[in-house]
Amino acid sequence: MEPRHGIMKAFPKVKRARVLQGKDAPPVKKKPEEHDVKGNCFKGVTVYILPAGIGNARCQIFERQIEQNGGQTERALSPGVTHVVVDDSMDSDRAMRLLKVDCMPSGVQLVKCIWLSSCITQKQLLDVDSYSLLLPKRQSETKNENIEEELPDVQPTATAIVEPTSDHSKQEETLDIAVLDTQEEVRGEEDGVSQSDLEALITGQTPQEETPGPSLEPATDSAAQSVVPGKWVCAQSSQSKSNNFNKDITDKLEVLAKAYTHQGDKWRALSYSKAVNALKSYHKPITSYQEACQIQGIGKRMADKIDEIMESGHLRKLDHLGDAVPVLELFTNIWGAGTKTAQLWYQLGFRTLEDIRTKAHLSTTQKIGLKHYDDFLDRMPREEAAAIEKVVKDAVHAVDPGLLSMACGSYRRGKATCGDVDVLITHPDGKSHKGVFSRLLQSLRDSGFLTDDLVSHEDNGEQKKYMGVCRLPDHRHRRLDIIVVPYNEFACAIMYFTGSAHFNRSMRAMAKTKRMSLSEHSLNKDVVRQGSLKVFGGTPFTTKTEKDVFSILGIPYREPHERDW
Template identity: 40%
Template structure:
C-alpha cells in the first residue's frame, strides 16, 4: 500500500513526521486524533490529580502518547497556568542540557483546553512558558522571589509535587484561624446564585472572633449555651465522606472565589464558597448540568460553569477574570500573610508589581514582614505525618508542666486529610480549669528550644489570651 509522508509543525515545537494511509480519510484523522504523533507530559503540580487525569484521558483519546515523566522525545509539557520558570525547574529538577537537547515546548494548561475545545492544535506562542536556566545559577533573588539567605533561614519545606507544606503551629483554646485582615462586604450579584442561610451568621461570628484574637482581649474557652442549629463542622462525624469526588470542579471554582475575594466582591465570593462546600460534600461525582443544578445552593449560572468544567476540564471565565496583569499582581500580594484585599490594592495603586517591590518599598508591620519572608512556604502544605510530629512535640512539652493535660490535634489533621496547611492544637484539662495560664509558659518553653521561630500573635505573661499563632521548625538537621 502506498504511503506518503507529511511534515507537520506547530510554532515552537519540532517538526513531526507522520505516515498517513491514503486509503484513510485525512480530514477524519485530523478531527478525531488531533494529537496523533505527539508525546505529551502533563506536570500535575498545581493542576491537581483530577484535572491531570482529565487531560491525560483526553490526550489519549486524541491520539497523543501520554508520558508519565519528561524525556527528550516529549513534544509538549503541559503546566499549570500559574507555573513560573523557577518553580518548574525546582519541581522537575531538569538540567539545561537535557532540556535543550530535546524539543519540548512548555505550555500553560489553557492551551490544551483551547486545543480540545477547538479540536485542533493551535499556535503555542501566546501560551508558552519561557524556561530561564539562569535562575539556577544566579545567587541574586529574582523579582517576586525570596532571596537565598532567607530561604536558608526559613522554617518550612520547599515545594514538592507530592504535597505542599506550611508549618504554622497554632496552640490555644480555639481552632478557627483568624482572618488576615477585615474584609468589607460587597454588593450582591446575579452571578453568585447566593441565597442567605443560617450558616452565614455563625461563620461571620467566628471570623470576627478570629480578628479580635490579635488584641489582648480574651475569648472564652467553652460556651455554656447550646449552639444554634445549622450545618456546623463540629457536628459532622470525622468518619463521614472525606474524599472530594468533585475536586476537578471545586479547584476551578476556588480560583474564581479567590479572585472575587481579592477584589472585595464578597457576595460573589460567598456564593462560590457555598457552592464549593455543597460539591465537596456531594456523595457522587457530578457529570451533567442537571445533576449540578439539582444540588441545593447551586443555580443555573453556576451549573453552566460546572458543566463546562466537566466537558473541557477548563473554565473560560477564569481566563477572563484572572489572566489580566492586575489580577495576577493582586493574587500575588493577597497571598502575603497579613495582607488583605484593601492593602493589596493599595500596593497596586502605588505601582508595586513584585514581592521585591513590597520588600524594598512598602512599610510593613511585623506580621506582614514574617508573611513576606515565608511567602512561598506559607502557600505550601505539609504531609500528614509531619503535622502529627508537630502535634506530638507540642503535647510532650505541655505534659512536662502537667501530665494530665489533654492535647488534641484538630483541624484538617483530625478530619483525616493527607496534607495540612497548618497545625491546630487544642489544650485542655479534664477538670475544666487547670489549663488556664499554661499558654504563656508553654510558648516560652517552645521558644527556648528553638521550635517556635516567629510570633504571629503576641502573648503577654499576665494576659488572658486563649489563642496563639506562630511559625515553628521541627528539630534536627535540614528539618522544616
Template identity: 45%
Template sequence: MHKPVIVRTTWLSECLKLGSFLPTRPYELMLNSEADTVAEVPRKIQTTDASDTQQTPCPPSQPLVSGKWICSMSSSEKNENLNKHITDQLEEMVETYQSTKDHWRALGYEKAIKVLKNHPMKITSWEEAKTLPNIGQRLADKIWEIVQQGKLRKLEQFQSQESISALNLFNKIWGVGPATAERWVQQGCRSLEDVKSRSDLTSQQEIGLKHFDDFLEKMPRSEAEEIANVVKEAALSVQPDLEVIPCGSFRRGRTMCGDVDVLITHKDGKSHENILCKIVSQLHEIGFLTDDLAAPHEDSAQRKYMGVCKLDGDSRKHRRLDIFVVPSDEFACALMAYTGSAHFNRSIRLLARKKGMTLSHHCLCADVLRKGEKKLSQGRRLPTPTEESIFQHLGLNYKTPAERDH
C-alpha cells in the first residue's frame, strides 16, 4: 500500500491547466514530525554569561513541551525568507495600521508575515497562499497581487495620502505614540519642522526630534559593545564585583543593534542597592550621557534608567541606552526578559499561563489562580537561579540567546 503524500497547491493548478495528472514528485512537500521540531535532546550549553550553568534534565513533573510553541524552537532553524518581496510590503502595511491604531489588522498581517517568512518555498500561486495558516482570502488576494504585479495597490494608496505618511513619520519619533501622532495630524502638522515649532512638546519628544536621524540608524555590533563596556567600567568604578551584562539584540547575536540594554546585579543580593544614580552620575561626568529620557526610577526592587549616550569622536552618533539594576534573586527572569526577542517573550509567558503559572521580568510563580483574565492569587514563587532553571520549570529544553531571535 502506498503512503499518501502532500503536494504543493501548484500541482493542482498545473493539472487543471493541462487537463491531465502530472507526476507528484516535483511538487511533494517534506514535512518534519512535530516531535522532531520541539523535542530536542538536552545538552550542555556553552555561553559566557554569568547565568551559565550545565543544564540538568527537566523535572519529572514537567514533561517536554509538545506543539509548535515559538519558545520551544530555535530561531537558528528558521528558513531563509524566500518571500521577502512579499513580506517587505506587508511589513509596511503593518506600520501603517499601527500608526492608524488599527491594531487587529496589524496583528493579522504580523501573523501572516511570520508564516510567509518560515514557508520553505516561494509563493507561486494564490491557492498556495490561501492554504497557509493565518492567511484568509483577502490576504491571499494581496499576496498574489504582489507576486503578479510586484506592488500592492492598497499600500500605494496609503503612501499617497499625506496624512498617512505624516502619521508614519511622527510615530518614529521617540516619545510619540499613535494618539499624539494622530492629534498632530488633525491639527495640520505634516513634517518634522511643523512639529518642532509646537509649544506643547514633552522633554522626551524634544530629545526624540533632536536625535531623530541618529535613533533611526542602527549601529554595528562593535559599537554596541563599546557602549556596554563604557557602562561596565563606570559601574565597576562605583561598586566592584558587580555583574554587568549587555542584553537585547546584542546578546541574541545580531550584527546590527537599534539600542543598547545593560543589566546589572550583585551576587550578594545587597550591593546593587542605591548604585544606579551613582553610575548615571559617573557617566554624565565623563560626558558619555548627553540626555536623560527618564530619570532612574524604581519598579519594585528593580531600578531603570533610560537615556542617550555618545562615544568619543566627531563622527559618532547619539544612541539609545537603557540600564537596569536588579536584585540577584530576580536576575535570571530579568535577563531573559531584557534579552528577548519580544516574540519569544510573548510565547514563553503564554506557555507559563497555560501551565497555571505566571512569568515576568521579576519572577516565575506556580499555582496561580485565575478567573478569566482576572488573577485571584499570586501563586507560589519558584526558585530561578539561572535562565536554564526557568526553561526546566516550564518543561522546555534550554535555548541559547542566539536561538531566541524570533
C-alpha cells in the first residue's frame, strides 16, 4: 500500500474499473525496448550479443530489433560478425575470457550494450568510439618510433563523455558511474593486446607467428616443436633481475610507465614496462646510447631517454607531468575504479577522495573500496597472508577434510609482502568440489571473518570465484579471493593464479606460437584459428602438475619464486 501525504490508509476506497473493449480500450503501452521499430539503421551490421549480464530474454528483444532494422545477428562469435555487444558493467578482459579469444578479430568492435540501446532509440547507427571497450589497433613498432610522444600531462579528454539525447541514455551514460571497471583491469591485463605482442617483455623478441591467412589446419607436431624458448620470459628465471645495475634509470622510467597507465595509455605504459624489465635484467650498468640500442626491448626513442638520464641524471619529461596524473592515481587506487572511471571523475571536477565520497555516484563495490581505501593500499606481511590462508584452510577442511587448498599469487611467489590473498580449492576425486562454494562462504561469514562481498559469485566455466574482504582480529581489512576449481583444471589454475601477470602472458603467447592455447582451465592442442579468431578450441592435454605444462611447452620448469616478472 502506498502512503498518501505521509499517512498510511489501511483501506482506501477503490473505484471499480470499467472494462473497456474494442475501440474504447486504451492502447497497450510497450516497454521502450519492445517497440517494433522498422528501418535500416543496422544495414550492413552483424551483431553477436554476449548474454552474460544482459539475459537471454533481453538478448532476444535486441536481436529482433536489429533484424527489423536491416541488420543480422549471430549466436556466436563467428566470421562475419562486425559488432560484439556486452553488458555495460563488463570490461574487455572478462569479455575476452567469455568469448574464449586472445584478442578481438580484425574489424570487430567490442561495445557496451548502451551503444545498442542508443542506436535503437535514436534510429541511427552511432559511432562506437564512446562505447568501445577496445584500444585503437596498434601501429607497427617502426611507425611508433616516428610518432612524437605525447607528454603525460594531457588532461583526460572530454570526448569520453557523451551527451545522449534521450533520458534513458542520459541515465545510463553520464553520472551513473556505477559501471564497474573491474579490478582485473587495475591489476594489469592490457585490453586488446595480442598474445604475440606480449611474449617477452624483458627482451622485446618478436615471437614466431603462425602462417598468416585463413588456413583452418591445426599445426603438425613438427611445426609445434619448432619454436625455441630463446629469451622468453617464461623460459627464464626472474632471479636474473635481482641485481638491478641500472636502478637510477629504471626508477625514472617506472614513474612514466605508471603515469601512462593511470591515463589509460596502455601502449606507452607497456613500452616503458618492457624497457624497465630489459634494463633490470641487463648484466651490467649501461654506459652509452649505442649500448642501449643493442638491448632487445629498447628502441631508439627509449634509448634517447636512457641517454638523457645517463648524461644529466634527470629526465625532463618528468618535469611535465600534469596535475591530472596524481589525481588519476588516487582514483584508480579505489577498488572497482579503473582508468576510464577515474578519467570521468576527473572530467566532472572531482579532485579528492572526499569529492568522490560526497559527489560521485558509486557502485556497491566502489563504496567498499573507498571505505577500505587505506587498508587495501597497505601491503600485508607474509605472516598475515599465511594466517589468512590458515583460516580459509581450516574452514575448507571443516566442510570436507578431503578438499585441497592452496594460497597462490605473490604469497606463493615468495614475496615479503602481499597485496591480497588468492586461495584455490579442489578435491582429488574430481567431483566433491561441487557444492562446496556456498557452504564455505557461509561458514566464513558466520564467523565474522568475511566483512564485505565485492563479487560474491562469478562463474567461469566449471570454476567459481569469490572476491571479497576479510579481517583477522586486530588487523586491517584485506582483499581475499577464493576460487573453487575441478581437479582436472587444478594445475593450470595454480599456474594462472600464481602469476605474475607478465609471466602468464609469456606462457600463453608461447603456447599460441605452438598452435596451442593456455588458460586457467587447460592447455589445449590442435587449436584452429582463423586470423585471431579461435574457431576450434582444441583438445586438452592431461596436466596433473604445473611441471606437465612446462614440459609440453618445451621449456624448463620454473619454481614460483622464479616467475616474479
